[in-house]
Amino acid sequence: MSNAKLYYEERTPSPLEQVWRQFRHNLWAMTALHVLGLIVLITLFAPLIAPYSPTVQFSDSLSLPPAWNDEGSVRFLLGTDELGRDMLSRLLHGARLSFGLPLLVVLAAAAIGMPLGALAAMSVGVKSSTLKHLLDVLLSIPSLLLALIIVAILGPGLENALLAIWLVLIPQFLHATRNAVHAQRHQDYVIAAQLNGVSQWYLLFVVIFPNTIKVLVVQLTMAWSTAILDIAALGFLGLGAQSPSPEWGTMLAKSVEVAYSSPWVMALPGLALFVTLVAVNIVGDSLKSAIDERIKR
């Protein structure tokens, strides 16, 4: 057995490392990831970075264009709106409401939906079909419409909008998880593991779960971008965050009146939303293909 340790010294990279290596080779993905990282930092440290409070009004400088314009002032880098509020501060603070809160809502929905979905897939008979079909009706209605109905019942407001989106996302997570686990449940390798005498927990978490992670990652990022869009849409319609709040959708709604005289008030929150959504989607998509590639190689 002199050659028994031939390759043993060499460490094979863990699955996570392999996915990261694939991911790193994708220029778009890395760019999007850096943008996303930047937005996360802004979300976390908005009060420290922002030069002013998002609601303080400077009556001496109403509707100032951004600083690079001749009429702009360097005090307000991205200009001010019609009430003299600093756009930069509002955008930075808005990241918390338009980017951070959707993430929390998605995680909360995943925390409820995923275990229920896994339970539905692992059990058989009445328990399984009850869980599966219980929330089916909700899935047939578009998420924004459903959120509208819930907000209409509970009344407008950011909390109610968040609650509505949370309720809308739960069945989506339940279904995605259930289908992903169910697709693997009767594969030969799962049966083989079962014939090895493994416990149900081991079967779910070690054998099946790694094989569903691709679907779940996609579902998470899709839900995240849906939540961002829905909160902005509800804000735009005046059903979500209310007016003085710097939520990007609400800012867009208010800017409609001054879109001709000071277009930056409309363009900037729109741009922020666009960049955020594109970054989230590209990262999710690249993560999916990186996981795919790892198996293929």
Add this chain to the structure above:
Amino acid sequence: MSELLRVENLSKNYMHKGRWWAPKRIEALKNVSFSLNSGETLAIMGETGSGKSSLARLIAGAQKPTSGTIYLRDQALRPGDYSFRCRHIRMVFQDTDASLNPHLTIGRQLEEPLIFNTELNPAQRREAVADALRKVGLLPEHAVFHSHMMSTGQKQRACIARAIMLNPDIVVADEALAALDSSIRAQIINLLLDLQRDMKMSYIFVSHSPEIIRHMADKVMILRQGEIISFDDANTLFNQQNDPYTTSLLQQTYTLG
């Protein structure tokens, strides 16, 4: 020779969801009974849909029987009791790709039965995995490989290693040779025969190929529409065939698994 496995009145029905008020029932196996002595190799033959795969999976525990009982050394095997069964009966699947988990290393998968059925510590488990890999002609280093890094033949060897991890009495192979090309098939057949000689196992294998059955099997079972047409010593059966169905099965000359 002592009796190892006894199957009594084993039946398996499948429900097809044609219409929900009248699901179509398909009888894959009808009251199958037989027994097998230790160290013997049983080959199951039959046309497509004759229930041979169902029988193999029922014996291995991958499916639950509708009725009937399987006894191992006069002890009834309860369906769903994997921890007892897996120490005695193991299975090798037909599709090597599908039967290995793409996200776990080969070593982790070979370790599974040891973790749940023995008291070995991690170092002993690693040693046992290395031993099993050597027995099937792989290197201990293959334990850190993922299945997509290996060739089909290596994967099939890994599957066989998984089957012999707990020193079973019976290995069930459901057309385990069908997907391999002829040279690898010859290697795997020799490997199986060597393992049988060393470990005194019984094989139950499902196959289409009369050549392989003649080479390996002690007993042959012919199935047709879920019923045993004949069950006899391989020699007897190959030399005196009365039934046209048996004759047509045994005289096929194509060499697909």
